[in-house]
Amino acid sequence: MHGDKSNRQAPLMNESHAHEWIGRTETLSDTLNPVPCKALAATLNQAWDPKEGDKLPPLWHWLYFLETAQQEELAADGHRKRGGFLPPVQLPRRMWAGSQIQFHSPITLGETLTRQSTIEHIRETTGRSGALTFVKVRHEIGSEQRPALTEIQNLVYREAAKPGVAPPAPAAAESSGDYHRELTADSRLLFRYSALTFNAHRIHYDYQYATHTEGYPGIIVHGPLLATLMLELLRSNFPEETIKTFEFRALGPIFGDQRFSVHGTKPNPDGNTTLWIANQDGQLCMQGTANIER
Numbered sequence: 574m575h576g577d578k579s580n581r582q583a584p585l586m587n588e589s590h591a592h593e594w595i596g597r598t599e600t601l602s603d604t605l606n607p608v609p610c611k612a613l614a615a616t617l618n619q620a621w622d623p624k625e626g627d628k629l630p631p632l633w634h635w636l637y638f639l640e641t642a643q644q645e646e647l648a649a650d651g652h653r654k655r656g657g658f659l660p661p662v663q664l665p666r667r668m669w670a671g672s673q674i675q676f677h678s679p680i681t682l683g684e685t686l687t688r689q690s691t692i693e694h695i696r697e698t699t700g701r702s703g704a705l706t707f708v709k710v711r712h713e714i715g716s717e718q719r720p721a722l723t724e725i726q727n728l729v730y731r732e733a734a735k736p737g738v739a740p741p742a743p744a745a746a747e748s749s750g751d752y753h754r755e756l757t758a759d760s761r762l763l764f765r766y767s768a769l770t771f772n773a774h775r776i777h778y779d780y781q782y783a784t785h786t787e788g789y790p791g792i793i794v795h796g797p798l799l800a801t802l803m804l805e806l807l808r809s810n811f812p813e814e815t816i817k818t819f820e821f822r823a824l825g826p827i828f829g830d831q832r833f834s835v836h837g838t839k840p841n842p843d844g845n846t847t848l849w850i851a852n853q854d855g856q857l858c859m860q861g862t863a864n865i866e867r
Contacts, residue, residue, distance in 0.1 A: 594660040597692045601638045604685045605629060609636040609769055616765045617805065625683030630808065631676060631816045632801045634714060634722060638688040639771040650782075651773035660695060662706045664730035666787060667774075669796040670707070671822035673725040676815075680714075680721050688714045693725075703732035734788025743825035743858055746851035750836035752810050756802065757832050758794045766798045791828035799827060799835075799859050803848040806835045807863055814865040817844070821861030827852055840865055 607623040610633060614621040642653040655661040680686070694709040708728040715721040763777050775782040776793045783789045800821045807816070827833045832853045840846045844867040850859040 592695075594692050595695060597658060599658045599690045600687060601690075602685060602687045603637045603639075605637055605680065605682050607682045610682065612765070612769055616762060616769065617802075623682055625681075627682045629680040629682060631804050631819065632674075632797070634680065635797050635801070636769055637686075638714070641771065647773060650787075651775040651779075658690070658692075659710075659728070660692070660708060662708070662730040664704060664706055665733050666731040668729050668731065669823065670727040670729040671796075671820065672727065672800070673818075673820040675723045675818050677715070677720045677722060684716070686714055686716055686721060688712055706730040743852070743856040746836070746849060746855055746857040748836075749834075750847075750849070751839045752806065753834050753836040754802075754806055755832060755834045757830060758798070758827065759830050760792065763792060763794060763798075763829055766795055770795075770797070789826065789828070791830065794827040794829060794833075796823050796859070799823075799850055800861065802835050803837070803850065803859070803861050804863065806837055807846065807848060807865075810837065811840065811865065814840070814844075814867075817864045817866050819861060819863045821848075821859060823859050825852070825856060825858040827858050833858070840867070842867070 607625060607627070610623040610627075610629070611621070613633060613636060614623070640653060642657075646653055646657075648654045650665070650667070652667060653659075655663075689712070691711045691713075692708065693711050694707075696707045698705050698707070706729070708730070710726045710728065712722075712724040712726060713720065714723075760778065760780075767773070767777050772795065776787055776789065777783075777795055778792060780792050783792045800819075803821065804816065804819060808814075827850065834851050835848070836851065837848045838846050844865045846863050846865065848861040848863060849857060852858050
């Protein structure tokens with residue numbers, strides 16, 4: 574691992590300790606019951622009554638293979654205590670920085686599939702906000718007969734907010750795109766998505782914790798929810814197309830009860846399209862690219 578560590582009081586993870594986690598795996602199996610999809614559809618105001626045999630929409634795999642840590646295993650922030658499958662990074666703030674996803678074959682509701690997760694890389698560095706640790710995890714979902722989906726997930730751990738120091742403002746989004754949608758994610762929506770994904774991270778529903786402990790101006794909209802909204806916008810505009818790949822990167826937070834907008838471009842001849850999310854001030858907070866089968 575590399576990076577400037579001169580401003581740290583102590584290393585976050587010594588290099589030999591970090592390497593003990595690289596290559597570590599975890600395997601989960603799940604039967605894709607239609608009920609979580611019905612609940613997410615209701616949460617997104619979609620009139621879909623899913624049944625076994627229906628295709629799982631892209632990114633809705635995040636409703637399954639959920640981590641079911643015992644209550645006593647949770648840390649103060651709501652995540653599982655460090656040092657199980659994920660490495661014991663000492664930095665207090667953990668965020669989902671982005672993912673790269675390949676959709677190999679359709680997933681149908683009612684199937685029983687396996688997800689194997691592998692820690693591929695750990696890197697320490699220093700950014701504008703202070704010390705950072707990046708953890709890259711590969712998830713492979715499928716069965717013995719076929720692979721269904723591969724996802725490279727990028728997690729970032731950050732220092733606690735410094736009193737009186739405002740985070741860098743995101744850059745301005747370029748345009749409104751070829752199609753867009755405006756939304757507000759209020760606390761009811763964030764609670765439902767947290768419940769559906771069994772995500773106890775308190776920044777998404779506990780205003781007191783998010784503002785007083787982690788120093789945010791409000792509760793934060795889930796990164797996976799924002800990514801899902803981008804692909805749902807793409808699907809609603811091109812319902813007959815099959816999405817083959819998708820990647821996204823979080824650039825800044827969207828806060829609950831604030832208006833934000835989701836944008837996209839028409840696919841080019843190669844099937845590539847750009848998607849992004851801007852906050853109420855027009856700043857770019859998430860960017861993604863998708864490729865559809867043409």
